Amino acid sequence: MSGIRPSAIRELLRLGDDPDLISFGGGYPDPALFPMNELSEIFHELLTTANARTLQYTESRGLPELRARIADRLTRGGTTCGADDVLVIQGGQQGLDLTAKLVLNAGDTVVTENPTFLGALIAFAPYEPRYAPVRIDEDGMDMDHLEETLARHPGARLLYTVPDFQNPTGVTLSLDRRRRLIELANRHELLVLEDTPYRDLRYEGTHIPTLKSLDTEGRVVHVGSFSKILAPGVRLGWAVAAPDVLEKLGLLKLAADTQSSTLNMAATATYLGQYDIDSHIADACAVYRHKRDLALKTLDEVMPPEVRFTRPDGGLFTWLTFPDTFDTADFMRQTLLPHAKVAYVPGTTFFPTQQEPNHARLSFSGIADERLVDGLHRMGDLVRRELAH
Amino acid sequence: MSGIRPSAIRELLRLGDDPDLISFGGGYPDPALFPMNELSEIFHELLTTANARTLQYTESRGLPELRARIADRLTRGGTTCGADDVLVIQGGQQGLDLTAKLVLNAGDTVVTENPTFLGALIAFAPYEPRYAPVRIDEDGMDMDHLEETLARHPGARLLYTVPDFQNPTGVTLSLDRRRRLIELANRHELLVLEDTPYRDLRYEGTHIPTLKSLDTEGRVVHVGSFSKILAPGVRLGWAVAAPDVLEKLGLLKLAADTQSSTLNMAATATYLGQYDIDSHIADACAVYRHKRDLALKTLDEVMPPEVRFTRPDGGLFTWLTFPDTFDTADFMRQTLLPHAKVAYVPGTTFFPTQQEPNHARLSFSGIADERLVDGLHRMGDLVRRELAH
Structure with a gap:
């Protein structure tokens, strides 16, 4: 503690x-x-069609229809995956907690942007890591500094990054740097935690491929959230990772809170099916x-x-x-x-x-x-x- | 892992x-x-009165009105507490995870009933504890055996129990044994995790005081859930503990998933206010x-x-x-x-x-x-x- x-x-x-x-x-x-109006109709429909299933327990890894909708949307955006590659979580924050729980032991080194998301420091803190922060500029994390940092911390286990419109700085990691980040992660056998809560909120320029889509060795845990694109109050997000990693994250999700809200998962899946979230x-x-x-x-x-x-x-x-x-x-x-x-x-x-x-x-x-x-x-x-x- | x-x-x-x-x-x-009908009306009301706050972020420890309703109900049942003594959690399971995260280091001993709730073993497993299981009979955990067990495991940190209609056996801890359990916990400086998902489902006899209500040294973390008395699909429960313990559990909740669903908390608070849950x-x-x-x-x-x-x-x-x-x-x-x-x-x-x-x-x-x-x-x-x- x-x-x-x-x-x-x-x-x-x-x-x-x-x-x-x-x-x-x-x-x-x-x-x-x-x-509000769309969600009001959806909740009304879910709760009045004698569909008590929406208030019952369901699969720990998340309602299948929601996982499928999330996978479809990610795939359309270039991050190819299927429903079984998706774990539904309590907003992005739970993805940070579960990933840290999976890989970190006390004293392990986490590489982050400098500065980085406060919520990540809060999520990681109970696992008592050390930090190796890496300089950022207007193109995101500085890859030369990352390379130096990894050389100095050969035992680093986890690299945490917000590549798109980073919290707190707003900067975005360039495509060249993303490619180099993946190369460095492969060489140093790092797990990369890609946190993307703001990714869809792009106001100019074109989307840059996710780290997950560039991942060649199943090293990226991609975490996203409905908080900024739908509403924080439903507390839903997703994690996408290689099958062996996702299986373990799923067990940790079960251990942490059994599952996310069936009702909110059903409502979000319905929203994604009936309305155009894009x-x-x-x-x-x-x-x-x-x-x-x-x-x-x-x-x-x-x-x-x-x-x-x-x-x-x-x-x-x-x-x-x-x-x-x-x-x-x-x-x-x-x-x-x-x-x-x-x-x-x-x-x-x-x-x-x-x-x-x-x-x-x-x-x-x-x-x-x-x-x-x-x-x-x-x-x-x-x-x-x-x-x- | x-x-x-x-x-x-x-x-x-x-x-x-x-x-x-x-x-x-x-x-x-x-x-x-x-x-279903009551919740349908409540969700409709919450989502159509231009009350966007129900979909926004809120306090990490839970909506104040829900914490107050939970405290009122517990107090009516003999477990006296106020809104600030309550942390809203994702069903009882999260209370087990957060409490384990708070007190357990790898190799620490957890005392449990034998047999005990599988979900607790799943929640505790990532923290790699050892177990000291204690015999149970028709009056719950055997206090002589608990005393022997604690003597053999002087470093035990946590006692986990489901005192009411235990999972898996259905047995209930008698009042005499509850008193003795608290004495033993005091003497051995244990934290007691009292898990009460079935407490309200009593079909005969009278309610026995909670361990929390008998707690003399702030050693009991009392965990309850709406899953069995309202619906599992809202994924809500509560933890009640001494102020210093609750503060730490609240920080761990923030670290784990920021907060529970604002919408579901608002709906549950409204249900408790407008309807007679008893x-x-x-x-x-x-x-x-x-x-x-x-x-x-x-x-x-x-x-x-x-x-x-x-x-x-x-x-x-x-x-x-x-x-x-x-x-x-x-x-x-x-x-x-x-x-x-x-x-x-x-x-x-x-x-x-x-x-x-x-x-x-x-x-x-x-x-x-x-x-x-x-x-x-x-x-x-x-x-x-x-x-x-």
């Missing part, structure tokens, strides 16, 4: 309930985008693209030049880098929250080992335009004042 | 899909008892009491005297004990399944260490009366023939 971190995510989830706060903190999708996602992307553009344009206007930020092609986040001496946690606690009621996530929490104080993660989803602009203006004013000291 | 067992439960879940099979195997509740449970108990009576009466008629079975006051199971030389797994595979299409769970799988071959678990829930009687007659005929050899 020594490995459990104080929960910054949970604190943010709590803050999210204050209606006065303008929070760029959560990775929340915009609730206005949830297909069209729904295109609508969501239009909204988020607008939010991203508005956020970046406003940041361009309000931030002094010494504050840099990423310009992501998708996802929910931009990553701000302040001058080295700027402490974003102090600034938020002492200035931004009390004087402007604005919040972001201070960057320190995303670093597995050496915590850099001068970054912040901003989410532009789920905030009304006016509040988004207002919040960034308030923040920009205070940042300028702080930097002028 | 060495600790993962081949999944007997999962095999049974699969078998359950064959409509010709008369299965006494699953611990399934009767789907005819699910409150009246619903009373209706369910009437059905299950009838099934139990029918099963025991039929077993009395069809089984030869050398086959003994428990007469549980509640729950879903009776436990059959055949002569020592009888192998229930072989009998099922070679005779019962091929010649009668009848299944139970062979008893071996419930023993943590020394597997006794001559037991079987029979579930009497969720089978139509005629099929229940028919299945037991077919089984009785074949058992008599087998024992006559």
Whole structure:
């Protein structure tokens, strides 16, 4: 238990309930985008056709019709797989927990992007790993640095990556680097945990093949989630892996919680069968693209030049880098929250080992335009004042 | 991973899909008892009142209104607690996983009933414990044997028990023994994991206080589930523990899957607020009491005297004990399944260490009366023939 971190995510989830706060903190999708009417009809249908099976136990690895729909959709997107290659999980987070449980012993080395997803650090912590963080730039994880890092950590077991619109930075791993990552994983016999919660939220450019689709030795566990493309409240995601790995993950799923909600799995499978989720996602992307553009344009206007930020092609986040001496946690606690009621996530929490104080993660989803602009203006004013000291 | 067992439960879940099979195997509740109409209305209401919050992320430890409803109900039943003492989990199974994750290191000793719940062995296996199984009789775990066992295993960390209508045997721990169990746990500084999925399904006699209500040193993690009293398909349960323990379990829940389904939590909270679940449970108990009576009466008629079975006051199971030389797994595979299409769970799988071959678990829930009687007659005929050899 020594490995459990104080929960910054949970604190943010709590803050999210204050209606006065303008929070760029959560990775929340915009609730206005949830297909309420469609889901309402589906749940109504499932619960009134005397179909009690939707409330009974089912297969631990997930309802067959949902696994088939997920496999179809992944295959259409270039990640070829069948229903039996899919394990239904409780959102992407459970994929991180189960994969860590499968491969990690205390003291094992996990390779991550630097910075990386806080939820992954929280998922891995109970297994007490060590971390080998790898530099990232606008094209994702730096492969030369990865190669050096693997040479220095020959016993590394697991590489964790968010290749698309990474959390927290928003950057995307280029195709060349994906190919090289697979080569390095093969050479060093790593398991690669590919976490793709934002993959479908691309606002420009074309989709880059998943690591799973480039996987030549069955080393990639591909994890995805319905949280950002349907709704977080159904708590559903998927894992796709080589048969021997998926079989073990399935047993760990059974051990962890027996199965996911039969009702939610049936509703999601029905949604995928009766509606066009790709069209729904295109609508969501239009909204988020607008939010991203508005956020970046406003940041361009309000931030002094010494504050840099990423310009992501998708996802929910931009990553701000302040001058080295700027402490974003102090600034938020002492200035931004009390004087402007604005919040972001201070960057320190995303670093597995050496915590850099001068970054912040901003989410532009789920905030009304006016509040988004207002919040960034308030923040920009205070940042300028702080930097002028 | 060495600790993962081949999944007997999962095999049974699969078998359950064959409509010709008369299965006494699953611990399934009767789907005819699910409150479909009520839940249909509730889901409709939740998804049509523009209340997108029910599909958004929420607090990791569970929706406050659900935690409050659970605490009220437990308090009415004598296990006094408040909303902040409750963690919402994915059915009881997740409570077993998280508690094991909290306290167990490889090689640690877990004390269990002998036999014990297979799902607990599956939940604990990834943490690679050793087991110290304790004899049970018609009043549950034998406290003299527990005392001896603890003396022989001074480093034991965790005691796992299903005190009410135990799975697989159906027996209930008496009040005197509960008091003594708490004394022994205090003396040996054990954490007690009290698993109560069947507690509300009492068909005669009066409720015995929970171990949690008798807990004097905050040593009991009390786990309960909506699977048997509402529906398994919502995948919801609860854990109640001392504040420091619950805080850690809450962090492990966050690490494992972020939270349970917001929608299902909202629906369950609404159900508990708008309907009388105790009246619903009373209706369910009437059905299950009838099934139990029918099963025991039929077993009395069809089984030869050398086959003994428990007469549980509640729950879903009776436990059959055949002569020592009888192998229930072989009998099922070679005779019962091929010649009668009848299944139970062979008893071996419930023993943590020394597997006794001559037991079987029979579930009497969720089978139509005629099929229940028919299945037991077919089984009785074949058992008599087998024992006559």
